[in-house]
Amino acid sequence: MKPRTILLKFRRNGLVMAKLGLLAIGLAAGAKSAQASADYGPAIWNPAYAGHWYTSGNGHKFHVCHDMEGYYLSTISYFKQSGTQASVHYCVNGMKDTTSDAPAGELTQMVLEANYAWHVLCWNTHCTGTEHEGFASNPAWYTDLMYETSTDLARHIAQKFGFPQDRNHIVGHDEKKNAAWVAYANANLGINATCNTHTDPGPNWNWNHYMALVRNILGGSIRDHYNAIGGMNSFLGDPIISETGTPDGIGRYNHFQGGSIYWTPSTGAWSVRGSIRDKWQALGWETSVLGYPTTDENTTPDGIGRYNHFNKNGTLGSIYWTPSLGAHEVHGNIRTFWANQGWETGPLGYPTSDEYAVAQGRRSNFEHGTVTWNSSNNQTTSP
Numbered sequence: 001m002k003p004r005t006i007l008l009k010f011r012r013n014g015l016v017m018a019k020l021g022l023l024a025i026g027l028a029a030g031a032k033s034a035q036a037s038a039d040y041g042p043a044i045w046n047p048a049y050a051g052h053w054y055t056s057g058n059g060h061k062f063h064v065c066h067d068m069e070g071y072y073l074s075t076i077s078y079f080k081q082s083g084t085q086a087s088v089h090y091c092v093n094g095m096k097d098t099t100s101d102a103p104a105g106e107l108t109q110m111v112l113e114a115n116y117a118w119h120v121l122c123w124n125t126h127c128t129g130t131e132h133e134g135f136a137s138n139p140a141w142y143t144d145l146m147y148e149t150s151t152d153l154a155r156h157i158a159q160k161f162g163f164p165q166d167r168n169h170i171v172g173h174d175e176k177k178n179a180a181w182v183a184y185a186n187a188n189l190g191i192n193a194t195c196n197t198h199t200d201p202g203p204n205w206n207w208n209h210y211m212a213l214v215r216n217i218l219g220g221s222i223r224d225h226y227n228a229i230g231g232m233n234s235f236l237g238d239p240i241i242s243e244t245g246t247p248d249g250i251g252r253y254n255h256f257q258g259g260s261i262y263w264t265p266s267t268g269a270w271s272v273r274g275s276i277r278d279k280w281q282a283l284g285w286e287t288s289v290l291g292y293p294t295t296d297e298n299t300t301p302d303g304i305g306r307y308n309h310f311n312k313n314g315t316l317g318s319i320y321w322t323p324s325l326g327a328h329e330v331h332g333n334i335r336t337f338w339a340n341q342g343w344e345t346g347p348l349g350y351p352t353s354d355e356y357a358v359a360q361g362r363r364s365n366f367e368h369g370t371v372t373w374n375s376s377n378n379q380t381t382s383p
């Protein structure tokens with residue numbers, strides 16, 4: 001935000017403003033239907049006070065991330081006031097923190113991308129900017145949905161204005177702390193890189209996650225499942241590729257630092273990780289006898305084992321893992337036989353092999369016996 005006296009007052013009163021202002025703003029917003037942004041489809045268009053921007057500048061060469069030190073709806077209201085000598089291109093909501101608040105991840109555009117908002121003093125005529133709901137002192141405000149909305153937008157802006165999607169061109173209001181950027185910006189961006197004194201979005205802003213999301217696109221149901229699992233703070237961590245189609249043309253997947261999510265229209269989106277993922281990969285991923293996952297990894301009732309279930313065109317399969325036995329697949333008629341005996345809690349215990357060929361047909365080994373499917377009579381037995 002632009003350092004002004006009024007802003008300090010706003011910050012000091014942010015909580016009060018939020019409590020007093022949110023209901024009225026929420027009602028006002030609800031009374032008129034949201035208007036779409038002409039620049040960027042996912043955004044709501046709700047302009048800042050008329051004329052609180054420059055219509056000419058030096059070209060949009062980089063993008064600046066701020067945090068509001070305040071709340072989404074009250075900050076939008078603040079930028080619409082005649083006395084506010086500040087503006088920004090976009091505002092993102094971090095959390096739906098009251099019942100009348102907007103949804104987490106909601107995006108509002110307040111200044112046209114072609115214009116130059118007033119948010120970074122001497123950088124104003126060189127860049128675009130996004131304000132993010134929250135407080136630099138508390139990382140809880142920097143949510144998955146907020147980062148995802150913001151990085152989709154940053155990617156769009158970088159593509160539109162043709163600047164690289166890197167940390168020299170996607171920066172914080174506090175980027176003066178980064179000596180490498182200061183040197184780069186002074187030499188290449190035509191600005192005085194240290195004219196801003198603000199310290200937002202601060203040390204809790206997760207730049208590794210932010211840039212991972214800029215580079216790697218999460219989509220649809222996979223993103224929803226990633227967020228449901230816990231997103232960046234879950235075992236999955238950051239995406240390491242963009243969402244990709246499987247060779248069969250049916251599924252979609254994304255790999256992350258700590259696992260993968262696979263999706264098909266019929267099976268939904270599920271995560272696979274660790275030794276079970278390694279086994280599935282070794283068998284050939286979704287092209288294997290197991291097909292696609294139909295569960296996340298679960299713990300067995302004894303607290304020892306872990307498993308995922310899978311589905312290959314209607315044939316059900318699983319991978320079971322324990323620390324001592326490792327990971328093994330079991331599927332089809334042999335799996336049905338084992339399941340009918342109580343899975344790993346039954347007399348056979350955990351699988352100790354994948355299914356393999358024998359003279360009679362197919363077989364899997366278990367801790368306490370074998371199960372054989374006889375191809376001549378389609379019978380499954382455990383001797």
Ligand SMILES: [Zn+2]
Binds near residue numbers: 198
């Ligand atoms: Zn700022």
